[in-house]
Amino acid sequence: MPSTSDVAPQDPAADPAQEAWRRLTTIEARLEHQDGQMAEIFNTFREFRLYLEQHNTPTVPRDSGPATVQPADAAQTPAHSDPLSAQSFTRGGDRLRPAPPDSFDGEREKGRAFINSCDLYMSLTPDAFPDEQTRINWVLSYMKGGRAARFAARTLRHPNSHGGVPRFGTYAEFRTQFIAEFCPRDEKRKAATTFETSAYHQGSRSVDEYIDEFWDLAEEAQFPDGAQLVFRFRHGLDPRIEAKVANIVEGRPxxxxxxxxxxxxxxVDYNTRAHQDFRSAVTKPRTAPAPAVRNPGAPVVFRALPAPPPRPVAAAPSAPTAPASRPLPSGVPMDIDLSRQRSGTPIICR
Structure with a gap:
């Protein structure tokens, strides 16, 4: 009889009770997932009903009674979802879907664009940020790499070592520190210095590109609108365009x-380009059509000329026939010399 040590242990998966328990656990997980999907569908349906009520659209109640119109002031404001997710929000009856900012890694050249994108998002969805700490934490959630991630980690750990007091009491304090940490240093001085050089001049760039850089420098240098700002704009503009604008008689800026x-x-730049396009189209020379290009690998076919029509062949000239010899007249047989003389004597008619 084999001992208990010789019996191989049974696989737990082969136990019917454990197999049933595993299946039950799987079914419960699927039910929880389906419950979550049903909750999302229910929230979507509720938002749709609220949207119809806000736009005075008749809605049919569940009973068989007549359709009623819900007044606009009776609509309830839907509960806002997590501000960290890019959800659609309702403001003034319009549904906004602002684009969230890109992740920030702490590079100073990108700091200004990142904080401006965050400010724009929060200005479009003010109801999603009920307090200052929500605004700060939302911005920190997009600081995911490099120096930015370490800054976010220090800010989030601060309450643990300071009795629950946050590092920044207001979003304005956080923004000021962010600019000091992640935006270019001394932007005002650098912009003012750039205006004193030719680095900002238009050169070979387009007018739009020059204007974009000019506005950035003017904002960073904090130059007010006036004669000094106009002088700097004219000084960096393409001299040809500047001269045309300065010579405008009516409506001069x-x-x-x-x-x-x-x-x-x-x-002026648009009119100049349009004129150049017009002149190039009018004076464009006509070119002869290009000869057909023969495929080098194709065989060369020579076409024979048609044969000329046959010409009539003239008959060959026939040689003159000698006159038939006549018999000599009767006379002296041996008088040959006399016969020759007679044949050579001309005949004279009298």
Missing amino acids: SDERVQEWIDAARL
């Missing part, structure tokens, strides 16, 4: 308003 100079420069 004011030397105190830089926006008028920008609009006039764009108009």
Whole structure:
């Protein structure tokens, strides 16, 4: 009889009880997943009903009674979802779907664009950020790499070592520290210095590209609108465009308003390009059609000329026939010399 040590242990999966328990666990997990999907469908349906009620659209109740119209003021504001997710929000009856900012890794050249994108998102969805800490934590959630990730980690750990007090009390404090940490240092001085050089001049760039850089420098240098700003714009503009704008007789832009100079420069640049396109289209020479290109691998076929029509062959000239010899007249047989003389004597008619 074999001992208990010789019996191989049974596979737990082969036990019917454990197999049934495993299947039951799988079914429960699937039911929980389906419950989550049903909850999402229910929330979507509820938002759709609220949208119809806000737009005074008749809705049919569950009973068989007549259709009723819900007034707009009776609509309830839907519960906002997690602000960290890019959900659609309702504002003034319109559904906004702003694009969330890109992830930020701490590079200073990208810091200004990142914080501006965050400010724009929060301004479009103010109801999704009920307090200052929600705004701060939402921005921290997109700081995922490099120095930015370490900054976010320090900010989130701060309450643990300071009795629950957050590192920044307001979003304005957080934004000021963010600019100091992740935006280019001393932007005002650098922009003002750039205006004193030719680095910002238009050169071979388009007018739109020049205007974009000019506005960035003017904002960073904090130059007010006026004669000094107009002078810097004219100084960096393409001299040909600047001369055409300056020589405008009617509607010349004011030397105190830089926006008028920008609009006039764009108009002159557009008219110049349109004129160049017109002249190039009018004076374009006509070219002869290109000869057909023969495939080098194709065989060369020579076409024979048609044969000329046959010409009539002239008959060959026939040789003259000698006259038949006549018999000599009767006379002296031996008088040959006399016969020759007679044949050579001309006949004279009298």
